[in-house]
Amino acid sequence: MNIESIKLINFRNYNSLNISLNKETNVFIGKNAQGKTNLLESIYMCATGRSFRTNRDKEIINLNKNQAYVGAKIKVDKAEKFIEIKMERNKQKRIRVNKIELKNFKELYSGLNVVVFSPDDLKLIKDGPGERRSFLDMSISQIKPVYKHNINRYNKILFQRNNLLKSNKKKSDILNLLEIFDLQLAKIGTEIIISRNVFIEELSKIAEEIHKKLTLEKEKLTLNYISNVNFMEQNKDIIEKDFLTKLKLNTKKDLFLGTTEIGPHRDDIEIKTNNIDARTFASQGQQRTIVLSIKLSEVEIIKLDRGNYPVILLDDVFSELDEERRKYLTMSFNGKQTIITSTDVIDLVDMEGKNKSIFYIENGNILQ
Ligand SMILES: Nc1ncnc2c1ncn2[C@@H]1O[C@H](COP(=O)(O)OP(=O)(O)O)[C@@H](O)[C@H]1O
Ligand SMILES: [Mg+2]
Numbered sequence: 001m002n003i004e005s006i007k008l009i010n011f012r013n014y015n016s017l018n019i020s021l022n023k024e025t026n027v028f029i030g031k032n033a034q035g036k037t038n039l040l041e042s043i044y045m046c047a048t049g050r051s052f053r054t055n056r057d058k059e060i061i062n063l064n065k066n067q068a069y070v071g072a073k074i075k076v077d078k079a080e081k082f083i084e085i086k087m088e089r090n091k092q093k094r095i096r097v098n099k100i101e102l103k104n105f106k107e108l109y110s111g112l113n114v115v116v117f118s119p120d121d122l123k124l125i126k127d128g129p130g131e132r133r134s135f136l137d138m139s140i141s142q143i144k145p146v147y148k149h150n151i152n153r154y155n156k157i158l159f160q161r162n163n164l165l166k167s168n169k170k171k172s173d174i175l176n177l178l179e180i181f182d183l184q185l186a187k188i189g190t191e192i193i194i195s196r197n198v199f200i201e202e203l204s205k206i207a208e209e210i211h212k213k214l215t216l217e218k219e220k221l222t223l224n225y226i227s228n229v230n231f232m233e234q235n236k237d238i239i240e241k242d243f244l245t246k247l248k249l250n251t252k253k254d255l256f257l258g259t260t261e262i263g264p265h266r267d268d269i270e271i272k273t274n275n276i277d278a279r280t281f282a283s284q285g286q287q288r289t290i291v292l293s294i295k296l297s298e299v300e301i302i303k304l305d306r307g308n309y310p311v312i313l314l315d316d317v318f319s320e321l322d323e324e325r326r327k328y329l330t331m332s333f334n335g336k337q338t339i340i341t342s343t344d345v346i347d348l349v350d351m352e353g354k355n356k357s358i359f360y361i362e363n364g365n366i367l368q
Contacts, residue, residue, distance in 0.1 A: 001076045001113065001308040002337040003043065009069040010062035012038040013364035021339070022357035027348060028341045030361030036341035039361070040116065040313045043339065046072040046083045047112040047311075048142065049095055057087045074112050076308060081111050104149075113142050113302050113310035117317045121291045125279055129268035136269070139298055140199050143305040147195050154188045157181055158260060166258040178251065185263060186243040192264045193231050193239055199301070200225040200269060206300050211273075211293035214328060219286070221278075221293055224270040228262055292325065296332060314340040318350070326350050 008017040013035045030036050037053070041060075044052050051060060061068040071084040084096045095102045097111055123131045141148035161181040164174055204223040211221035225231070230242045246262045247254075254260055271278040271290060278290055302310045312333055318326055319342065330350045341361075342348075348358070360367045 001074065001311060003046075003112070003311055003339075004073040004075055004080075006039075006043065007069070007071040008039075008042055009067075010065040011042050011068045011070055012060055012062060014038065014042075015062065015364060017364070017366060019359070019366055019368075021337070022355065023337060024335075025333075025351055025354045025356035026337075026339045026359065027351070027356060028339070028359045028361050028366075029343070029345055030341070031343060034361045035364045036361055037315055038364075040315050040339065040341060042070040043072065043311070043313060044114055044116060045070055045085055046074075047114040048138065049085070049093075052116060052118075052138075057093050058089055061087055061089060072112065076111070083111055113306060113308070114313055115295060115299050115302065115310050116313045116315065117292075117295050118315040119317060119320060121295060122284075122287060124291055124294065125271060125282070125287045129266070132269045133265075133267055136196055136199065136267075139301075140195055142310075143199075143302060144195060147192070150188050150191050150195075154185070154192055154264070157184050157188065158263065158265060161185060162259050165254055165260070174255070175251075182244060182247045185260075186240050186247065189229070189243055189263050190236055190240040193227055193229055193243075193267075194234070194236065196227075196264065196267065197225050197231050197234070202301055202304075203294065203297050206297040207293045210296050210300075211290065214289050214293055214325065219273045219289075220275075221290060222270075222272045222275070223294070224272070226268040226270050227264060228266055229264070288320065289325065292321075292329070296329075299332075299336075309336045312336055312338045314338065316341055316343065318342060319344065330354075 002023050003021050005020045006017070008014040011017075028036050028039060041051050041053055045060075051057075054060070066089050068087045069084070071082065074081045074083065082096075082098050084099075085093055086096075087093045124135055137148070137151055141151075161178070164177055164181065167174065169177075200223055204221075207223060208221050211219060229239060229246060231239050233239065243262065247260075250262050254262075273282060273286065273290065276282075278287060282290065299310060299312065302308075314329075318329075318340070321329070327350060357368065
């Protein structure tokens with residue numbers, strides 16, 4: 001899978017851009033605040049329908065304009081796809097694939113897959129469980145379109161259930177309505193739990209192998225899925241039953257707190273190296289390597305599930321890595337389309353012998 005060309009109009013600091021990409025390595029060099037991350041953001045949007053930096057599409061439209069556009073021509077096996085997104089102030093964004101407008105955003109996920117590597121990935125370890133849940137959601141959505149749909153439905157029901165818990169309706173009315181919400185929450189929540197469990201099991205296996213190589217066999221990385229619903233049986237009916245039972249047992253407390261405590265919206269991933277919690281005990285350098293192992297595994301999972309390697313986006317990550325890790329990364333991207341940003345040409349030393357194009361970014365303009 002590779003991107004053949006990108007077109008931007010009024011996308012952040014780009015007025016108008018039209019570039020063809022190299023099938024293998026693409027390096028974008030520019031000083032700070034010139035538009036390097038903006039370009040990766042536009043590519044990410046074509047893959048997922050959303051930004052990795054903001055939930056507010058209007059931030060993406062150039063400050064002086066009312067509309068923004070991104071178009072990407074991609075090639076998957078022998079087929080060509082043309083993905084286009086149009087954003088307008090105060091309107092829903094519109095997405096077209098091969099000129100046909102998508103009614104349902106989940107269709108987009110079958111087009112282009114990407115994995116982003118960014119210095120912000122460290123948050124995956126350092127920050128709270130919310131960061132790890134959104135990693136799960138973004139990653140699984142790319143390989144399993146229906147997952148995204150389930151998350152949206154789950155969040156809607158959860159929102160309604162929480163409003164009901166806080167409402168001043170009659171107690172018996174609340175309890176009657178809760179019964180309906182609980183059934184729906186447990187049903188969709190169970191689908192989410194099963195998808196997450198399958199994904200983390202697969203991720204953990206691959207990440208353990210990669211991490212072993214990256215640490216010269218010194219560290220054993222283990223990732224475990226944590227949920228307050230019991231998923232060990234791996235049977236839909238049993239999980240759903242446990243979910244419902246726990247919701248019922250917790251009703252009094254939920255009513256007191258005005259929020260729902262049971263369910264996958266409280267999930268987490270436990271990350272351990274040599275059986276020690278990486279969040280509290282790993283050094284910054286170790287944490288960086290763990291994140292690399294996890295991201296490189298995501299690349300492999302996409303290949304396993306979709307049959308093609310994703311396009312790799314690297315946002316300014318080389319400068320933070322030592323030589324060995326840089327070499328490992330560059331080597332593992334052989335044969336995959338890679339789009340790299342950097343502030344320094346020095347990062348190119350690792351890319352000798354690669355089929356590459358180099359671009360220079362200045363103030364939303366690109367020179368090749
Ligand atoms: N909606 C927008 N309209 C115009 N300029 C924007 C918009 N959003 C961000 N920018 C500009 O884009 C630049 C940052 O681009 P970015 O890609 O993050 O830089 P970097 O090259 O450091 O990765 C800043 O100058 C910022 O002001
Ligand atoms: Mg940047």
